[in-house]
Amino acid sequence: MVEIERKKAHNNLDVVIAHRQAFSVAAELLILYGERNTKEEALHLLEHLLFKPEDKTFEIVKKAGGMLNAKTSQDSISIYFWMPAEHIQGGMKTLKFILLDSNKYWTDELIKTEKSILLQELREYWSQPEGMLNILFRRKLLGKDFPDTKDPSEIEEELKTVDLKYLRKILSELSPEISCLSVVGSVCSDINEWISPLEEWEGVKVKIRKLEPKPEYGTHKFIKNLPTAYIKLGFITVPYNNEDNIYLKLLSSILAAFPTSRLYKKLRLERGLSYYVMASQHSSLDFGYFSISTATKLTKVDEVINIIFQELEKIIDEGVSEEELDEVKKWTIGSIKLLLDTLTSFASLIAEHTLIHNNPRYLFDVLIPKIKKAKIEDIQKVAKEYLQRDKCVICILS
Secondary structure (H helix, E strand, O other), rough: OOEEEEOOOOOOOOOEEEOOOEEEEEEEEEEEOHHHHHHHHHHHHHHHHOOOHHHHOOOHHHOOOOOEEEEEEOOOOOEEEEHHHHHHHHHHHHHHHHHHHHHHOHHHHHHHHHHHHHHHHHHHHOOOOOHHHHHHHOOOOOOOOOOOOOHHHHHHHOOOOHHHHHHHHHHHEEEOOHEEEEEEEEEOOHHHHOHHHHHHOOOOOOOOOOOOOOOOOEEEOOOOOOOOOEEEEEEEOOOOOOOOOHHHHHHHHHOOOOOOOOHHHHHHHHHHOOEEEEEEEEOHHHHHHHHEEEEOOHHHHHHHHHHHHHHHHHHHHHHHHHHHHHHHHHHHHHHHHHOOOHHHHHHHHHHHHHHHHHOOHHHHHHHHHHHHOOOHHHHHHHHHHHOHHHOOOOEEEE
């Protein structure tokens, strides 16, 4: 059993500690403030700027032989580090510098440079067929006002209105009251010994912007004269805190997690139509979506899509076998256990579960028990409710 403690810092920051015997410590500061609250890619730009100037931001991490990074999403921004355990206070000082002091070094010229770097990053993603398809797919499934639905030229235009004042406003809205600091490793339970640098952090708690998908059901074709057709299907589903999310994740594994999965067997092993096929349940604060992705010859697109729907309809009509469900339950629990052996992954999970489910032990108290108890009827029910052909967005890039 993993010992997990939950405490409150003086600035109302949720602090969760998972005690593990290790030479190192991993920490993630997860803030429930995502790209939904800013202009397109402005939070991504802020993420770049948080590490400026590098000689000051990475000073402690570099000397300790550690790792420091950040990421943004539709719902959140997180900053995380992995360092030898004796340097935990140095890690907290680094987080404090990022949140409170780095912006003092920002200039208009620096912002201009980082915009250029960010746009290059986005152009490289757009130039890859899978990247382009992901953006076009989200636009058709969710709506053009959602994050990650614009091409680089549209983003470049919008970033023209993002200046130093606007970026500092975003920074001021990153508040400890909507955040969780998770720490995993050999850590002293008395947080007063290492949390003090981060307790100087304050922020203005703002209302989270709600998002409502506006899917354009049907088939959408995008012609780019490619030698291969890239296909992505999507269905609107449920948010993080809906129990069906668990069953949809199990269903995604039944369809495409490994070589014995249904779609992998049909599309690759039996028909030789596709090299890969992936299925995923993606969840956010107020909605979710289920996606299936693959690629095939230009002349085989209709055949591949028909096979996918045939398999979905079999599950809707007949359910899955006991053997399939038992295998995927064991695989899912096993993959979770593997994640827990990586301190950074463990820190990320418990931070998310604390903020989303208000339970740092959600993984052990709720998720794994529900996976173990999942029934054939649960899988069939979510397939029938969410994965109907007339409620599907199909995007084809070729």
